[in-house]
Amino acid sequence: MILIDTHSHVYSTDFGEGRQEMLARAAEAGVKTILMPAIDRSTHGLMLDTEKDNPGLCLSMIGLHPCSVREDFEDELDAIEQYLDQRAFHGIGETGLDFYWDLSFTGQQYIAFKKQADWAIAFKKPLVIHSRNSTDESIEVVREKQNGGLTGVFHCFSGTVEQARQVIDLGFYLGIGGVLTFKNSGLDKVVKELGTDRLVLETDAPYLAPTPYRGKQNEPAYLPLIAQKLADIFEQPIETIAEKTTANAKELFGL
Secondary structure, three states, X not given: OOEEEOOOOOOOHHXXXXXXXXXXXXXXXXEEEEEEOOOOHHHHHHHHHHHHHOOOOEEEOEOOOHHHOOOOHHHHHHHHHHHHHHOOOOOEEEEEOOXXXXXXXXXXXXXXXXXXXXXXXXXXXXXXXXXXXXXXXHHHHHHHHOOOOOOEEEOOOOOOHHHHHHHHHOOEEEEEOHHHHOOOOOHHHHHHHHOOOOEEEOXXXXXXXXXXXXXXXOOHHHHHHHHHHHHHHHOOOHHHHHHHHHHHHHHHHOO
């Protein structure tokens, strides 16, 4: 069984000296590829070093997280643009809108999001979208930017069936993570209405660990728990879910 973790911050300092052991556990669990979304300049070096130390397993994306959009966001975007001129990345992000933590820089979040959408189109790379408390607004930005050449994923999707269908109609995928296993999330009922054609798996490690590890540090080795929950929902073997979601991830990220 081969799985792809489409969204995992395995470069996080939270893993400390145990990073390589954690990545070995991921490989043992069948996770053969881990896509790493960027946060901001403070972690670009860690991400690129993790990729260098784990060739073929850890793949870098580049972008500016909405929670890192502050007064210096234009400098952050300039740094990303320099990286894009120097080398290829596997995606743009994570970007998007976050209306949960801080609304002080909402206008700047929109500017940064739209700029990164433009890069995704220009470089023909998938756009990785963070949309906490902002699913409708994020969908509208994608709708505005969609010219037939934009694709990507709404990471950690937790919206409604109607929102999910809008995302899919816009040519995007839904990133399904540990929230699916939470007892009262309701996400199980949403995905059951959608089928598996536009689903990809993710952990968002070190955050959002699935049940029974909820509240603890997450890691890619827990991805089979999310795959198993999907298998239970669709009454299919986990191998079928793994094959489909891995094929979806390969299609989306050009792997």
